[in-house]
Amino acid sequence: MPPPPRRVALTLILGSQLMMTLDTSIITTALPKVQQQFDFSQGALSWVQNAYVLAFGGLLLLGARAGDLLGRRRVFVGGIALFTLASLAAGLAPTGPFLIAARAAQGVAASLAVPSTLALLVAGSRDAADRARLIALYSAVIGAGGSVGIVIGGVFTDLLSWRWGLLVNVPIGLVITALAPRFLADTARSKGSFDxxxxxxxxxxxxxxxxxxxxxxxxxxxxxxxxxxxxxxxxxxxxxxxxxxxxxQPITPLRLFANVERSGAYAGRLLIVGGNFAVFYFLSQYLQEVLGLSALQTGFAYVPVTGMFFAMVYVVRPLLARLGRPVLLVASLTIALIGTWWLSRVSAGSTYFPDVLLPLLVIGIGQGIAIILMTNGGVADVEPQDAGAASGLVNVAHQVGGSLGIAILTIVYADALPDGKVAAFHAAFTGSVYFFVAALALGIVVAIVTGFSSKTPVLVEAS
Structure with missing residues (x-):
């Protein structure tokens, strides 16, 4: 039997990853209208985002274990099918609590499918160099997925309804569910039990x-x-x-944290995604409520940063060869910190260009590179039996970081709200800066421990 067509398999894997990643943010642009329709408080509104992200991140490790025991293709297909049904329910939600419950169901489904995407991608690579290219592309999809979701959400919210940002998953999910058993090669199952x-x-x-x-x-x-x-x-x-x-048989083998580079990658990813998710969450509301942009205009406001995320795929390898991983990681985190600080300077009199656009481009450069490096750092040098757990932890750090970032900075926003919405948004953006400060400090420590002269390549050695 001939091997499955590589291009179709890659499209299915990356397409499904993009669909589930962008669902962390696809409703972000619509938040003002969702809040108005269901009469949510700011805290309740955050659960529209966090219900998905928490279920997604919290059950990812169990989803990774399910893939190991039941076969990654089978779990992947089951997760996509459930995600499709949950998206239909969310898009048709008649009440606020129903919407939050459906978003949580989407997160459960994503936790089953996503861990298998990276494992299937790595298993289908030809060699170490090919793995590096695929991982860089995968990282760009994850990094850009949040901003892509905001763009798509803005388009649907203005031209049709915010509900279509969720309903669009239904036809995509049906196609992936139908084609995956035919074009994706399955992985060997291991024996064991669920934790x-x-x-x-x-x-x-x-x-x-x-x-x-x-x-x-x-x-x-x-x-x-x-x-x-x-x-x-x-x-x-x-x-x-x-x-x-x-x-x-733990879902999180603690031995994965014995490696300084891997532990730093997990913690660093949690911090930078925590800061970035919160920026996107509050920036969408700032653009509409303070600058007066429509949902459609807000969506397109993120197009440049999305392009920057993808562009970083093509510059990471030459920069890595010249600078080495530790130096490049510290430099990328520094750039992301500068961009976030710059964005935190916005006020009631700011304009999209240059006060928002230029900082977003800087953030895109820094975070785009850092996400690629941390994806590889999180799964590098793991034993084959730990590949599923390691790839699961990469995504756990991403989703949990986003959820914690929004939750913590919602407090900052609420504390500053008596001084007006502009002051509250400014406080939230400033809070994001501290997430990047912590990430940079951690990156410097990891660089010192691993050695600034290290030339660790962007490769994933796990299978």
Whole structure:
């Protein structure tokens, strides 16, 4: 039997990854209209985003384990099918709570499908150099997916309805579900069991933390619900670590964190995505509510940064050969920090050009490179049996970082809101700067530990 056509397989994998990544932001442009239609508070509105992101990130590791045990193609197809149904439900949601529940169902489905995408991509590569090219393209899809979602969401919101930003997944999902069994090669199944205790404690722990932060933005830090939620989150996450230490087949082998480069990649990704998600989340509202742009104009306002994300695919390898990975990582994080700080200077009198566009382009350069490097750093040098868990952790850091970023900066926004919306947006953007400061500090530490002279290539050695 001849091997599946490579180009079709690559299209299916990257197309599905883009679809599920952009769904983290496709409703961002529509947030003002969604808030108006369902009468959401700012805290409740954040759950339209966080319900998807938390379910997605919290169950990713279990999804990765399911792919190992049941076959990655089978789990991938099942996840896409469920995602299609959940998208239909979200697009037709009659009430706010129904929309949030459907978004959570989308996240569960994405947690099943996404871990298999990277594993299938790596398994289908020809050699180390080919893996490097595929991983760079995959990273660009993830990095640009958020801004692509905002663009598409803006188009649908203005020309049709915000609902079509969700309903568009239905025909795409049906095509992928039909073609994947034919064109994607399956992977070998491993024997073992599911770590349900680890999956539940990690997911519920992160959900409790995020809920606590959002509750604090509305009721204050002294609120009983806030305190109980934050405490429960900490206890559950401690329980998660203890479970992973003793369970025979953990969803998160703690040995993955023994490597400084991998641990730094996971933590760094959580920080920069946390800052970037929050920027996009609040910037969409700033452009419409302060600068007076329509949803369509807001969507197209992100086109340049989307192009910059993809452009970085073609410059990473030559820059890496010249500078080495540690230096390039620190430089890219510095550029992203500068762009975010520049964007935080916006005010009521700002204009899209140059006050928004130029900082976004700078952010696109810095984050585009950093995301590629951190994707590779997160899965480099892992043993074959840990490939699924490592690739799952890459996506967990991405989704959990985004959710925490929005939750934390919603507090910052709410605290500054009595001084007016412009002051609140300024405070939220400034808060994003500190995420990038922390990411840069971490990058410098990792660079020192691994050695600034390192010439580690952008390669993924896991299979």
């Amino acid at each position: 349900l205790g680890g999956a539940l404690t990690s997911t519920l722990g992160m959900t409790a933390l995020v809920y606590g932060f959002i509750q604090a933005s509305e009721a204050g830090w002294g609120d009983v619900t806030t305190i109980v939620s934050l405490a429960a989150g900490v206890v559950l996450l401690i329980a998660f670590v203890l479970i992973e230490r003793v369970v025979a």
